[in-house]
Amino acid sequence: MEITVQNIVFIILILFTGLSAGLCFTWSNTVTTGISRLDDFGYLSAFQQMNRTILNPTFFVVFFGPVFINLINLYFFKSASNNIIWLLVIATILYVFGVALVTIFGNVPLNEILNNTELTSASEGALKDLRAGFENKWNQLHHIRTLSSSMSFLLLLMTILIKK
Template sequence: MIVNIVLFLATMAAMLAAGLFYAYAVSVNPGLGRLPDAAYLAAMQNINRVILNPLFFMSFMGAVFLLPASTYLQYSRNTVRFWWLLAASVVYVVGVFGVTVAGNVPLNNSLDAVNLDGASAEQLSSFRATFEKPWNALNTVRTLAAVITAAILAGMFIFTKDTQAD
């Protein structure tokens, strides 16, 4: 029973994270991209502050721990599912979590340190130019990794069966 609960929670966490990054990539980023510099930077500062909440962390960080835990639990139970879960774990931990921690978070921290009220139009434009393109590129990478993780998990459920009943 615990094996299936952990697998369910890992799948839900990864799918929720994939949905968040996908929705962001196809709607939020393009919408923010149309804003003037000051509005764009202020919106990104606020989004980056608000997203740091328990619901976000339950999915984003939940997948970091639950996917490997589920992989471990499948090791002696179901060899085929083990390999699917190992692939999903590696893609998520490296492509979603790793890219976020190594790329997006440092950019978010640099944005958070900017005093938008005291900046000139030129300073705002310059900072946006150094922030937006790299941040969006990194978000595309983690979105693709999250969607690939979700596809691996979906494929696992479609193409494998549970070989041991609890």
């Protein structure tokens, strides 16, 4: 494999997509299942703190970078075989719609509701209602992100095999 701008961009895309898929898988497989065992205050408080912590420059670059890098990658591979183009187009669609847009229009609004709630002054009933309106919706959306990012990553890996 030659060291070209095209190959470097492709490697970064695979890396960031893989990291995002791993983050989503780990979150689905351990984090949400672990904190689901907590009482309402503990669950909401833990989720609130994790959401606040994850919002950092490294996360934004790795998690949202593939949206833009996929488009650059499609440009670089515009003359590739149909098989490669289709794998890259589907990987891009999965990531943009199944990860980025689901995050922006699904998970983030739920996170904002949680972030704007003063948990320490909320009643038990209010905490129970907040969790009931948050947990299942957030997890369902997150499962879409997990599946989409994993499938996008798999398609990018398949592209390497065809590219050889």
